[in-house]
Amino acid sequence: MSNKNHKNYIQEKLKEKHTEAKIVRRIVFTVFVVLMLALTGIIGGGYFFIKNAIQPVNEEDTSIESVEIPIGSSTTMIGQILEDHGIIKSGKIFRYYVKFKNESGFQAGEYELSPSMKLDDIIGHLKQGRVQQDVVFQITIPEGRQLEQIAEILEKRIGVSKDEFMEKANDKSYLSSLIEKFPKVITEEILNEDIKYALEGYLFPATYPFYVANPTIEEIIEVMLQKTSEILEDDELRIAMANKEFTPHKLLTMASLIEAEATVQTDREMIASVFYNRIDVGMPLQTDPTVLYALGEHKERTLYEDLAVDSPYNTYRNQGLPPGPIANAGVSSIQAALEPADTEYYYFLATPEGEVLFNETLEGHNHDKNEHITNQDNS
Template identity: 50%
Template sequence: MFEDQTKKPFIKKLLNHKIKFWAAVAAALIILIAGGASLYVKSALEPVNKNSEKAVNVYIPKGSTISTIAAKLKKQDLIKNEKVFIAYVKFKHAEGFQAGNFQLSQSMGPAELIEKLTSTSHVPAFKIIIPEGRQLSEIADIIAGQTNYSNKDIMKKLDDKGFINQLKKKYPKLITDDVLNKNIKHPLEGYLYPATYPFYDPQTKLETIIEAMIKQTDKVAGKYQSQMKGKNMSVHKTLTLASLIEEEATEKADRHKISSVFHNRLGKKMPLQTDPTVLYALGKHKNRVVYKDLEAKSPYNTYTNTGLPPGPIANAGETSWEAALNPDKTEYVYFLAKKNGEVVFTKTLKEHNKAKSKYITNGQSE
């Protein structure tokens, strides 16, 4: 058979029209799909709620990958799509993501989220502020107030011999056998340095919190190693004396003069007779110590025992450390605080009783 040659141009023309038609359809579909994808990506990169003013705390652990960060942000409803966020991070070549606690918001787009997450100025999950002159039980209350740990659990950990032995191995120059003296109430009393401690992990372990304070005490002790050696004073004795100065000092008090009184009394084998040790022995907070309190049977009672108490009675700031090691050269062996906070120093019992009668007994406050 022979083909009808007259039909070929028609078929060819028809095929060309079909090809052009389907090409146009395909092109249209591609444009529609691309446009749809573009709109989808654009939508996915918009803030979850641009009007939100609520702060959302997000903790990023160390070693987190972009994928785990994206998953966490999605879980806390801070981004719309994990994969789009990851793609955006890679497209922008963003790096340097930080570990820690961040305050983010649904009003933030990916660019602002990345800026926050790569910043080193993120906020801590919580802060623990330890003032000077605080006893261990008070510090336990402060820690408990900022964490989920109870005062009972904190005190148990602070008195745990296993934990203390771990600290001894890690900080051998600071934590010595002195803290295990049988007469000591709490081995780590006075060893938790007064300072502000930020923590970025909301689930920070109790051991880590305590050790941060021990580490700071060790750091301060390192500055005074040569002075302590020159004075033949151990870290424990220095901390103990510093705690007495801290507890006796007022804002207007000269700590170096108070230190001189304690040093002079120790040199003369006189009892230190400092009221804060009696209160520590009694385990009470009182505005005034009465004569009956002075009879408390305790190695911490410096009215009935000579020398330093077995250990610190509170923590002490660096000014008290420095004063403990650098007392003024005086002949004072007595001091008392007036009602306005000023401290009167005297050399003899007669002078002391006279000052006591003038400023305390008669209730004057000049």
């Protein structure tokens, strides 16, 4: 090939590469533009959807609708009620909007609302509230209480029969109706035959106002379950539950163990870490409160003979979690169950002074036990 032909050949090849590169750049640019337009469309569509959803349903419709917000309603329930009555366009958007604006303190009552109202005005009405009746009485359910103890509080406070309360709380027909009413919190897991009391751990510790002098047992139970539902339906908490592959039942069970072992000075996240570390290596949890729950007794000390009790709740004889919660748990214990500390501890000991000592080894644990428990007994 002559030099001239070789030169022409090279020029042709360079021209082809230049043309190919130009085509590739054009394709890349076109794809980029299409993707950006699609993304802009999605963002813009979402923006206009949300913007439209928070606008009045119909600015020209000034008709008045009577809307009742029941006691104990969560923002999810309130949004659905308002949507069902045609006062807002979307209950789901209402829920997210309220969370974004950090609004709370909605009150039960009967409201006169209109489809022409702006969302912020509706929220303002719900916060001011027009409760039809004043609070007749309040009941405080402390953290760490078992179902029988809650029944005793109710009997002492408002005269509700403990036996009747326990009977209703364990009635299978009633429990089935609760599963239908609170499907995101209560499942058929509570019907496990190994479970002592189906609603154990599900009645959230809080102060409950009542607006009638003699509420029914069903009303009392469902107000408390609604509070549990409100706590467990928190978006961040649900994400954490999904990450740990926890059902509400499993979460409340673990949280109840943490609650039962905790003291005022205790770091609940540390106790949680011990339980998870034990589960990870196949060790039994060996937590005394489960033994006492199995025995149905309240003792200052668990004896060695107690550890032999034949019960699915006995975590000395059975590995893993017990079949259900052993008491109610507060928010701090629920959060600890989802976000335990990162430790290498496998043992902890609560001293008579209320301090909790953690150890990585059985040797260290026994040393603390001899120093703080055995010496105390011998003094």
